[in-house]
Each structure stands twice: as structure tokens, then as C-alpha cells.
Amino acid sequence: MQRSETARGGLPPKDEPTMSGSTTRQQLVSVLLPAAIIAIIGGNLLGLQWASSYGITLGYPVPQVHIDSPAIRSFVLHQSYQFVASASGRDLQYYWNFGDQGVSSGSIVTHTFQSNGNFAVMVNATDPAGHFSSDTINVTVLPPPPQASFTYAAGYYGYVNFDASSSLVDPSTSIARYQWSFGDGTMGTTIYPQASHYYSSAGTFQVTLVIVDNTGQQSSPFEAMIPIS
Amino acid sequence: MDFITFVPGKQAAEPLQPPQRNWLQLRMIRVFDVSLAGNGFFGVVAGSTLAIVVGIVVSWLLILLVHLATAQIASRFYSGDNIAYVLGLFPFHAPLKEGAQLFLVAHGIAEHFVSTGGEDIYSAPLHGLLVLPALLLTAGGYISACTDLHNRVQRSLLRGAAIAIPYTVLLLIVATQTNGYVSSTSITGSLTMDTMTLIVFGVLWGVLFGLLGASLKVAQGHWRHMVRQYLQDGSVQAKGMIVGGMSATGLGIAFSLLWLYSLISSMPANIFFQGDNCGSGSFWQIRVLWNIVTGPLYAVNLFLFSLGAPITAHLTGQDTIISCFYITPSQPSLALFDGNLRLPIWVYSLLLIPAVSLFLGGRASAALSRAKVRGVGPRVVQGAAIALPFTVLSIFCSIISTISHTHVPSNPTTVASSTIAQTSTGGVGAIDLLLWTLLWAVVFGALGGAYQDSTLQKNVRGVLSGLASPVVRFSRPVDMLLDRLSGFPRSITRSHARSLLYGAFFLCLLLIVVTVATSLVLIIWNQTLSFSTNQSIKNVLSCILIALPGLLLLCSCISALSRDPLI
Numbered sequence: 001m002q003r004s005e006t007a008r009g010g011l012p013p014k015d016e017p018t019m020s021g022s023t024t025r026q027q028l029v030s031v032l033l034p035a036a037i038i039a040i041i042g043g044n045l046l047g048l049q050w051a052s053s054y055g056i057t058l059g060y061p062v063p064q065v066h067i068d069s070p071a072i073r074s075f076v077l078h079q080s081y082q083f084v085a086s087a088s089g090r091d092l093q094y095y096w097n098f099g100d101q102g103v104s105s106g107s108i109v110t111h112t113f114q115s116n117g118n119f120a121v122m123v124n125a126t127d128p129a130g131h132f133s134s135d136t137i138n139v140t141v142l143p144p145p146p147q148a149s150f151t152y153a154a155g156y157y158g159y160v161n162f163d164a165s166s167s168l169v170d171p172s173t174s175i176a177r178y179q180w181s182f183g184d185g186t187m188g189t190t191i192y193p194q195a196s197h198y199y200s201s202a203g204t205f206q207v208t209l210v211i212v213d214n215t216g217q218q219s220s221p222f223e224a225m226i227p228i229s
Numbered sequence: 230m231d232f233i234t235f236v237p238g239k240q241a242a243e244p245l246q247p248p249q250r251n252w253l254q255l256r257m258i259r260v261f262d263v264s265l266a267g268n269g270f271f272g273v274v275a276g277s278t279l280a281i282v283v284g285i286v287v288s289w290l291l292i293l294l295v296h297l298a299t300a301q302i303a304s305r306f307y308s309g310d311n312i313a314y315v316l317g318l319f320p321f322h323a324p325l326k327e328g329a330q331l332f333l334v335a336h337g338i339a340e341h342f343v344s345t346g347g348e349d350i351y352s353a354p355l356h357g358l359l360v361l362p363a364l365l366l367t368a369g370g371y372i373s374a375c376t377d378l379h380n381r382v383q384r385s386l387l388r389g390a391a392i393a394i395p396y397t398v399l400l401l402i403v404a405t406q407t408n409g410y411v412s413s414t415s416i417t418g419s420l421t422m423d424t425m426t427l428i429v430f431g432v433l434w435g436v437l438f439g440l441l442g443a444s445l446k447v448a449q450g451h452w453r454h455m456v457r458q459y460l461q462d463g464s465v466q467a468k469g470m471i472v473g474g475m476s477a478t479g480l481g482i483a484f485s486l487l488w489l490y491s492l493i494s495s496m497p498a499n500i501f502f503q504g505d506n507c508g509s510g511s512f513w514q515i516r517v518l519w520n521i522v523t524g525p526l527y528a529v530n531l532f533l534f535s536l537g538a539p540i541t542a543h544l545t546g547q548d549t550i551i552s553c554f555y556i557t558p559s560q561p562s563l564a565l566f567d568g569n570l571r572l573p574i575w576v577y578s579l580l581l582i583p584a585v586s587l588f589l590g591g592r593a594s595a596a597l598s599r600a601k602v603r604g605v606g607p608r609v610v611q612g613a614a615i616a617l618p619f620t621v622l623s624i625f626c627s628i629i630s631t632i633s634h635t636h637v638p639s640n641p642t643t644v645a646s647s648t649i650a651q652t653s654t655g656g657v658g659a660i661d662l663l664l665w666t667l668l669w670a671v672v673f674g675a676l677g678g679a680y681q682d683s684t685l686q687k688n689v690r691g692v693l694s695g696l697a698s699p700v701v702r703f704s705r706p707v708d709m710l711l712d713r714l715s716g717f718p719r720s721i722t723r724s725h726a727r728s729l730l731y732g733a734f735f736l737c738l739l740l741i742v743v744t745v746a747t748s749l750v751l752i753i754w755n756q757t758l759s760f761s762t763n764q765s766i767k768n769v770l771s772c773i774l775i776a777l778p779g780l781l782l783l784c785s786c787i788s789a790l791s792r793d794p795l796i
Contacts (some may be wrong), residue, residue: 025714025715025716026715026716026717028715029711029714029715029717030715030727030730033711033730033731033733033734034730034733034782036734036737037733037734037737037778037782040737040738040740040741040778041737041740041774041775041778041779043741044737044740044741044744044774045771045774045775047744047745047748048744048747048748048767048770048771048774049767049771050748051747051748051749051751051752052748052751052763052764052766052767054751054752055751055752055754055755055758055763056755056760056763058752058755058756059755059756059758059760059763060760091759091760127760128759128760128761129760
């Protein structure tokens, strides 16, 4: 293997012997084998990852959730309602958002609205694989209807004074107007609870009061028989 | 040693002999003629230029490849800006410029970024892609050393190391082309590569890997034999001590890297020492990139952490970069022996890493000084002596694996904030490390030294051979096939390294069967297996798929490095 530096004028012979073929093959395998091992590890990992994902895709179909009840869309303030959701899918977790900052979890939940207004009630169903589905209903929450009542006092010369201050209305709203029917064919609307009416003839009159709150809800008519002498 | 040619199998102390030239020297003589092919200056410049040019081209190709691989998900990351950040770059949206930047950053060079908010200096010295400059510098060192046509040891090594100088100069020139204005979706400002770290790391890696390349040239294909011969001359105790310390450090980092990658493959979001936002875990492309780039840095810190030293973050303000490094601002220090932390019990398996590494380091130290160190007592001392180099290397590792971010505000709003630089750092402190490295190295190095050449070693070897024999018998067909493929003569006994390599391959083949079977189970029983069971099976098997063959590959490397192939 050793040769003079000046062979062929400083150039080595062309047929420079190198490693034997067997040694070259051994060294090649020594390099290729670790590369093959790393490639197999990578392939195994990718294959396993794919199989795991595919198994989850098959085992956990994308859910479809639906709000089954309540069927009504108008709710009364401070009253408790049950909400039921059903969904296709597996191992689902249900999360409710009632739109009034109220949240809950479970397929059957109860909720009491604490404020008036229009709300979007949404349910999310999520499976462990991260698939999710949602359903939304729009609901209106109103206060309980107002309750009308009044008192009266007979005045001079056929005048009668009415006072509807005893009418009840939910604190979340207020009375917008008082609709009077005085029983002698005269109707009247006031924004104050007090009213006064002149009866031109004697007799007994059926006075009816209906009150309307700010949400537009009307009370049941409140009636009283008033004798005029 | 000058004017002495290294001849494999002989002590290098003979008179001048006609040089035995390698294929590269012969090609260089053919192409450039003897005068130029033997010119040291030419070799140094050619080696460093080649390393730089190839480095930039490869980095550019890497950038193109990364953009290709992440094309589908790039739009979700500030038009791809985050992909550049994952690589440790500032987004220029110009592949060649980003390629040059990547090549510089791979060396561990810090970056200055000046924007309207002030100046930010980012530094994370140990970059995963350091492997690229390392390989190219080794090749450059080899080329440079090849210009010594007489194959003199000192002169070849000198020429190999000398490429550090032109290499660093060329890096500085590359840096001038990388510096510039960055204007992208997420940031706007001016980028400058830090000159000081460029010079330090350019010279450091240039000398280190240049020497490695030159030593490969000097060894003429018998590197391990040459190193072994060198280690057996002169002061074997000192050499054994240093090699033992180096071995322990290298093994510790290698085991940590294996441990890290085994777990990352299976449970990216659950690793206790990784921040939740590391690598945007939902996309595997980003996760792979992140782990390639930061893997070595994490591995070094994991190794130092496994010694018991605390990983600490010194944070200033809302430093999101540091919060991505092991720890969140709410938990600024993390230590294995911190009683306040309730780490999972399996985390303490990390203690095996320094124990095994230092035990083997102690053994290496005792084995190399075998000629002068006899008896249990001296072997124990020789093994324990690795504590010194091990500590020095660990401190060096802690320095290059500490990331830092300095912010110098440009418009101070209050007198208190003024223009004082605020520096956040994350990593293991050198002082914190001192006690732990010395303690571990002395104890386990001494144990390793005592074990080496003892009767216990012979007995353990016998037991292990007995345990391995059924596996060896079982894998014989594959071994024979691989022997035939590689042309390995049947009359010669295979080395341990080769057996372990074959074993790793055989294990991989077995794991293919296991993976296929498991995959079928996961698909066929999709309605029976719950999500968590599916994930558990995948996680455990992924961990095994990397850990077991990886461990055998690592053992094969250790075995190959620890033996002289010519003996």
C-alpha cells in the first residue's frame, strides 16, 4: 500500500487499491442498518398513529345533537324549566349555555331564567375524540302577567274615584297603562293608577280594569260592581 | 510527534515513511497538482468555504422542505411566521435569507431584534440543527488536514483546527447578508446577528469539529484504534479520568435524548417539564420541527435535572419565550428532590440516567488506566476521579443550554424602568449544579471503577450471557441473513457492537409485527375500546417503539466506541 510520493511525477497510479469488496459491504451495511432501523421506527410510529386515529374515527362518529324539550319557546321569569337534549354519538359530554350567563352540563338539566329578554339556548355535545355538535333554540323570557285590582270611593255629584295602586306587577317590569271600562259605556286609559269618573245616572255599574306592563303583557280583567245612588 | 505518520496497528514512533495517502488526497493531487494540494492555506480556506457554502445550500433546502411540509397548516400560524419562530428564526419570507439565518442560528448565535418597543436579544445556544455545521466542519477539517500530504499528526491536526479562523470570518460575512429589516404579519423591526457569540461559537465549533475531521484523516480509517493507542500512551490515569468524564456526560445526554423522544412520541402534552405551548402540539409537523430544534437543549437540561439540580427561570414581565421553557411563571423552579412538588413517581426513573452514565464513565476510566491502576482501592479512586472533568463538562453544558432573553426598552414610560435591560433566563445554573455533579460522579464513578475488572463483573457477564442466549438463538436466522448481506465471514465471531446492531434490527422487525397486530386491534375493536384505552395503547407502544430499538442502537454505539476493532 505504501508508495513513493514521486510515483508518476507526483501522481498516484490510477488503480489505487481501496478497501476490499467485503469490507465495503460490511461498512455499507453498518451505515444502512441504523438508517433502516430509524426508518422502521418512523414507519411503525406513523402506522400506529394512523391506526389509532382511524379506530377513533370509526368508533366515534361525529355526533348530532338536538334539543328535544321543552317544546315551548316562551318562558316565565323565575320559573324552573327542564331542558332535554339527545344526540347520536358515543361517550358524549353535554354543555348548555342559556344565554343569560347560565351554564350547565348533562343531557337533562333544569334552568331558571333570572332576567327578561330574548335568549339563545345552546347545547354542545362533545365526544372524547373532540368531535362536537351543537343545537340552538331562541327563547323569550317574560315576567309573570300583572294582576289588576282597584279600590273606589264615591265622591260628590256622581263622581267616583278609582285607585289601582294595589295592582301587582313583577319587579323586573312596571305598569305601562291602565285600561278602564266604567260600565256606562265609557272607556279610558291612564298611565297613573288613579282615575275619576262621572256617572250621569244612578244604578249599579260593572267597572273593569285591565293593566298592561312594559313587556306588553295584559292582566286578567278585574271587575267590581259599583252602586251609584 | 511531528513528521511521524500514523500507521494502524503500530506505535507511531518510527522514522519517516513514505506517506499513505487517502482517496481525497489523491483526487486533490490529480485536480490541483501537488504544490496546491499540499498547501495548508489552500486546504484551510477550501475546507471552511466548502462547509459554509454547503451549509447555506442545505439550510436553504431545509427551509424549502419545511415550508413544503407545513404548507397546509401555515395559514393558521400568522401566515407561517410561527413556523419560522419554531426554527428559532425571524420570518423574512425569503427562503435563501432564512436559510442563511438558520445556518447561523444553528451554531447558537444570538439574535438582536430592534423594533419600536426597544431591543430584544434572544439566545439559545444549543440548537438541534448544530448537527449540520458539525458534520460540515468535520468534513472541512478533513479536507484541510488532507493538504498535509505527509500525514504528520500535529500538522494535520493544526490544519484541521485552523479552519475555525476563515470559517468564522465567512460566518461574519454571511451575517451581514442575514441582518436586515423584517416586516411580516406578526412583527416589524431590524434583525442583527450578535457578533460576539458568532465569533465565540464559530471558533469553538470550528476548532472542535475541525480537529475531529483532521483526526479522522490522520487515523486513515482506523480512528478508534488510533484513539485507543493515544489513550494508552503517557499518563493513562489523567487520560482515563478525562475520557471517563466525557463518556459519562455524552452517555447521560444520549440517554436523556432517548428518554425525551420516547415520551414526546407518545404524550406531547403531558410531559411535566415542557410548557403547554411548546411546539403547538396539535400539528405533528410543528411538533416534529420543534423537537428536532430543541431536543438537544431539552435533553441536556433533562440530564442536569436528573442529577437533582433545579431548572430555574428568572423571569421579567410577561416573558412568553421563557414560559415555553419547561416552566411557567407560576412555577419558576423545578427540581427532582423538591419536596413541595408532587412529581409523578415514574419521573424518578430519571435517576437511572446519571447513575448508569457515571457508572459506565467510572468503568471507562478504570479500564483505560488498567496498565497502571491495579487493585480495588486505586480503581475506586480512578473511577471517582471522573468527577472533575464531568463537573467541568456539565457546567459547560449548562451554559450552552441556558436560554435567555434581554429586553432593552426604547421609550421608558417611568423613571424606574428607564433604559435598564431586563434579562430573563431559563436553565440550570452552574453553581446549582456543582454539588450534584460532584456527588453523583464520585459515588457512581467509584462504583464503576470498583466494578471494572472485578470478579463481580465476570459473574454478571456470565449471568447476562445466560439470559441473552435464548434471544440470540431466536434471532440467529436474521443474524445469518444480515451476515450474508454484509459479506461478514461466518468464521469470525461477531463483535458486541455488530450483535447489538443486528439485535436492534431484529427487534424492529418484531415490533413491526406487534404494531400491525395492535393496529388491527385498534381498528377492529373500535366500538369496544374507549378513547382513553385507544390512546393509552398507542402511547405505550409508541414509547416502546422508540425506547427499545433506540437503547440497543445506543448500546451498539457505546460498544463500538469502547473497543478497538483491530484487536
